Ligand SMILES: NC(=O)C1=CN([C@@H]2O[C@H](COP(=O)(O)OP(=O)(O)OC[C@H]3O[C@@H](n4cnc5c(N)ncnc54)[C@H](O)[C@@H]3O)[C@@H](O)[C@H]2O)C=CC1
């Protein structure tokens with residue numbers, strides 16, 4: 001028997017990340033190979049021509065799971081009855097633009113989309129914000145969607161998490177699949193804190209396998225934190241296929257579970273855990289089960305971790321101030 005289709009809303013649909021993301025979602029990489037989908041694509045009016053081309057390519061793939069594709073510049077139409085939302089579209093920094101200006105233009109976009117989410121999406125829809133500054137855009141969205149469950153609004157830290165895993169695997173000579181209990185705390189920005197203090201592989205601490213704290217602090221952490229900039233430098237454009245892959249991982253795991261494995265997600269804070277104040281969207285370790293994520297509790301935070309987490313949290317507070325004036 002064919003299942004009823006899931007509605008997946010995707011913004012920034014004519015952009016680079018979506019040129020990979022849409023095709024993987026259409027293939028079944030989020031909900032699995034038996035779940036039909038309806039794609040609800042949003043972009044701005046100026047991008048409708050390019051989006052038409054993407055639509056033609058999607059049609060040409062003849063994906064068996066795709067029941068319908070809607071392409072629109074109206075957020076309410078795009079978010080209507082959505083089960084999952086990938087918010088990828090945002091305004092990139094242009095020449096001469098200050099960080100505060102970038103935060104302000106994006107706050108405007110996510111304010112409008114927050115209202116649309118509030119008015120149109122299913123109440124149990126799952127939202128991932130990818131568009132930068134991802135954590136603060138997710139917070140703006142939540143602020144403008146008062147009737148939508150805040151815990152269902154998340155930001156993408158998974159690309160940072162995946163980058164962290166790969167760097168550790170290469171250095172320690174271990175397989176990515178064997179690494180457990182890795183987490184990236186904080187903001188999706190160079191202040192993020194990739195934390196290996198609990199990370200193990202095949203029963204051994206990765207810190208003991210590598211046995212080089214200086215490499216961890218002076219090479220690994222900045223490599224992960226500045227990886228986005230390194231890709232822009234090398235490719236002349238920001239990471240796209242890896243960002244799409246991480247967004248798929250995030251949503252796939254949230255829906256299907258992680259089997260007890262930790263993953264990093266930007267989630268709303270309530271002020272009760274790890275000394276992080278409430279009212280932010282912060283990278284934290286979670287496990288997923290039964291369509292819900294759960295914060296990993298009881299991790300010991302040493303002095304170094306405390307300092308690093310606080311630094312990134314401070315930046316999140318500054319971004320909140322610039323975007324929301326509070
Ligand atoms: N959180 C993360 O780990 C990562 C985040 N990013 C961010 O993802 C975003 C998208 O990246 P790309 O696809 O490479 O950019 P892109 O510039 O190729 O595409 C962005 C698309 O969003 C659209 N857009 C702009 N405003 C919109 C609005 N109000 N509603 C709907 N669509 C809108 C644009 O017209 C464009 O088609 C950027 O902000 C980028 O910095 C990129 C990599 C990783």
Ligand SMILES: O=C([O-])CC(=O)C(=O)O
Pocket residue numbers: 132159227228229231238239
């Ligand atoms: O800096 C960017 O626009 C891209 C980005 O977030 C990343 O690759 O992590």
